[in-house]
Amino acid sequence: MAARPTDTKEAILRLGTEFIQTYGYNAFSYADISKELHIKNAAVHYHFPGKEDLLAGIIDQYIHRYRELAKSFGNPGIAAKQKLQAIISRYSLLCEQGKICLIGSVCTDYNTLPESVKTRLTELIELVLGMVEKVLKEGKKKGELQFTETARVKSMLLMTNLAAGVQLARITGQKDYTAICNSLLKQLVV
Amino acid sequence: MAARPTDTKEAILRLGTEFIQTYGYNAFSYADISKELHIKNAAVHYHFPGKEDLLAGIIDQYIHRYRELAKSFGNPGIAAKQKLQAIISRYSLLCEQGKICLIGSVCTDYNTLPESVKTRLTELIELVLGMVEKVLKEGKKKGELQFTETARVKSMLLMTNLAAGVQLARITGQKDYTAICNSLLKQLVV
DNA sequence: GTCTATATTCCGATAGAC
DNA sequence: GTCTATCGGAATATAGAC
Incomplete structure (x- = not known):
């Protein structure tokens, strides 16, 4: 077994995420994935025995990516505003594609998930909030950002605006998401 | 046929909402409802032929209730802060019950819904946003509330904080929701 | 690693009796 | 308005050949 996942496995993870x-976790099936990849149902089960294993794999991927992003934010050469925009632009991309935040989507289904996935999801959420909190705290300290709340609360306010903003804009129109983003940046950036 | 829905019909609407x-719209079945009400599957179909009819009925109920709430806000004797708290307390109640905002929940499943439901959902969202926008605008005019954004944008920021805040707090703990609310009120109320 | 084939269970839905 | 009975289909999942 190679250390790197196979192309098929990666394609399944990518499609599952999408x-x-x-559509939401409880609204797609292994058949949807196998059809799109032109393989059979059973092949998907080979890579991820149960649907919860697939979800766990997807969340693990996110955890890995956000750890990398958080690490890259350690570089002192990056301005706080730039870090903020890196986060916001991820959500903007989703919005343009008519998708919503994966975390937000899975949060809705929280009570239908097995314990192992709940644990991972909690870890991912705290990872993201912690990362944003750090960006805010350091940005404020350097005089690049301004806010009156604690960094923890401000990170929650910011991320709920972004995640739910994307969901809202999928229904009411992209202009609403743009307005939210502009407002957030104007408010935060000195 | 009576103008008022039967007890069973109302119980189905209540349970469906819950x-x-x-759990989310795509994670419960008519069997779940019939079991809890000690009736048979077919009886639920009598009141709501298809699941989408049930969802449409639930959303219609919400539209009706929010129209009433908006109407009650027309009373000039109510302070803006009081109106705000009436809105916030609805979400606090959800939070205490381990539930999330119905609109937020259904938004996740948006792309799996038939056109008739999408239309109703959009109407409900604009109704709520419009109501909040009016509260904010009038509160600012009377010097009871403060904010720099347009009332429309501020209403979106506020409602996304509340809706996603409840979802977040279901996972990270109720204290986070409380912190969000306190921050929102402190920021808004003069 | 992918296939065929199949098992099981559940879901949404309907016909027709009471 | 609720029941019994049942249907067609889909979802999750597994056994075993290739």
């Missing part, structure tokens, strides 16, 4: 962002 | 707020 389905969750587009 | 399931959506707890």
Whole structure:
């Protein structure tokens, strides 16, 4: 077994992510994935025995990516505003694609998930909030950002605006998401 | 046929709402409802032929209730802060019950819904946003509230904080929701 | 690693009796 | 308005050949 996942496995993870962002975890099936990849149902089960294993794999991928992003934010050469925009632009991309935040999507289904996935999801959420909190705290200290709340609370306010903003804008129109983003940046950046 | 829905019909609407707020629209079945009400599957179909009819009925109920709430806000004797708290307390109640906002829950499943439901959902969202926008605008005019954004944008920021805040707090703990609310009120109320 | 084939269970839905 | 009975289909999942 290679250390790197196979192309098929990666394609399944990618498609699963896309389905969750587009339709929700409980609204897609292994058949949806196998059809799109032109393989059979059973092949998907080979890579991820149960649907919860697939979700766990997707969340693990996110945890890995956000750890990398958080690490890259350690570089002292990056301005706080730039870090903020890196986060916001991820959500903007989703919005343009008619998708929603994976975390937000899975949060809705929280009570239908097995304990192992709940734990991972909590870890991912705290990872993201912690990362944003750090960006805010350091940005404020350097005089690049301004806010009156604690960094923890401000990170929650910011991320709920972004995640739910994308969901809202999928229904009421992209202009609403743009307005939210502009407002957030104007308010935060000195 | 009476103008008022039967007890059973109302119980189905109530349970359906609860399931959506707890598990999500695509994660409960007519069997779940019939079991809890000690009736048979077919009886539920009598009141709501298809699941989408049930969801449409639930959303219609919400539209009706929010129209009433908006109307009650027309009373000039109510302070803006009081109106705000009436809105916030609805979300606090959800939070205490481990439920999430119905609109937020259904938004995740948006792309799996038939056109008739999408239309109703959009109407409900604009109704709520419009109501909040009016509260904010009038509160600012009377010097009771303060904010720099347009009332429309501020209403979106506020409602996304509340809706996603409840979802977040279901996972990270109720204290986070409380912190969000306190921050919102402190920021808004003069 | 993918296939065929199949098992099981559940879901949404309907016909027709009471 | 609720029941019994049942249907067609879909979802999750597994056994075993290739």
